[in-house]
Amino acid sequence: MGGPGGGWGVYRGARESEPPFPFYYWTTVPDSNRIMAKWIQDANWLQSLEGGIDTVHASFLHNSAEGPMVAPGAQSGNNLMFNDTRPKLDIEETAYGFRYASIRRGPDEAKHYVRITPHIMPASSYPPFSREDNRIWNMWVPRDDGTCWAWDVCFNETKPMSDELKEQLKEYRGYYAFDPKTFVKYAGPQNMWLQDRELMKKESWSGIRGLFVQDNAVQESMGPIVDRTIEHLGTTDAAIIKARKLYIKAAIALAEEGVEPPGVWEQGDYELIRSDAYVQPVDSPWKVERPLEERFAVGVA
Numbered sequence: 001m002g003g004p005g006g007g008w009g010v011y012r013g014a015r016e017s018e019p020p021f022p023f024y025y026w027t028t029v030p031d032s033n034r035i036m037a038k039w040i041q042d043a044n045w046l047q048s049l050e051g052g053i054d055t056v057h058a059s060f061l062h063n064s065a066e067g068p069m070v071a072p073g074a075q076s077g078n079n080l081m082f083n084d085t086r087p088k089l090d091i092e093e094t095a096y097g098f099r100y101a102s103i104r105r106g107p108d109e110a111k112h113y114v115r116i117t118p119h120i121m122p123a124s125s126y127p128p129f130s131r132e133d134n135r136i137w138n139m140w141v142p143r144d145d146g147t148c149w150a151w152d153v154c155f156n157e158t159k160p161m162s163d164e165l166k167e168q169l170k171e172y173r174g175y176y177a178f179d180p181k182t183f184v185k186y187a188g189p190q191n192m193w194l195q196d197r198e199l200m201k202k203e204s205w206s207g208i209r210g211l212f213v214q215d216n217a218v219q220e221s222m223g224p225i226v227d228r229t230i231e232h233l234g235t236t237d238a239a240i241i242k243a244r245k246l247y248i249k250a251a252i253a254l255a256e257e258g259v260e261p262p263g264v265w266e267q268g269d270y271e272l273i274r275s276d277a278y279v280q281p282v283d284s285p286w287k288v289e290r291p292l293e294e295r296f297a298v299g300v301a
């Protein structure tokens, strides 16, 4: 099926049960407010998707000796994310999957810095950004067991991006890091993801150019399907654990009872689903500060 916002999708199920196209929030902004790219990732779909759900890694992987990497056109700055690398995670299950808050120290003792990530089953997440910033949506779709399609959309909620800003963002995010005809990445294990040792001294801890190339490196370097039985997950992996439980539960329900997974059949108001990053009082629950829309409560829909 065709889709709005320059995206498109293919439905491969029975004709009588074809779902409507999900109008993700980024599809509702004008073309001038948006850039997008897709490429082939050399890692299993779930492994890649888990990297997108996790936001804690950003405090390390996207940091440098000279300070955090700052996206071109960033308005709010996100230094608070780098000031506290041990956030507490709190998860809320939703009709579309789940959303979670990573809660960090704020600018003073009375404040918390909260970053909210929604994960929309079965494939996409919104990394957390403040409302005034250019925002991101990602999706991962299986190709085979060891590779997947990765999508990146960078968009602005209220204003168009200039051509100059679009170019800067494409460079920053890594849109020139793959062959535009074949979607094959130039960086991979064969060349150590083009790691630059000089770059590591100042500008980037990883020494890898392009934000999502850095993500690719950590998601691919453990092999296309990592052995989960030898993992040691910690408290900041709570969102990954939740995702695995939900996907296993959904797979069993589909296999045994024919129940379609969340995010497939329900035509929710997807444009209402957004990430957030903001400062709030420490004594107020984040679910009160940023309440879930009623229609996304589990059991509603």
Ligand SMILES: [Fe+2]
Residues within 6 Å of the ligand: 057, 058, 061, 062, 211, 215
């Ligand atoms: Fe990342």
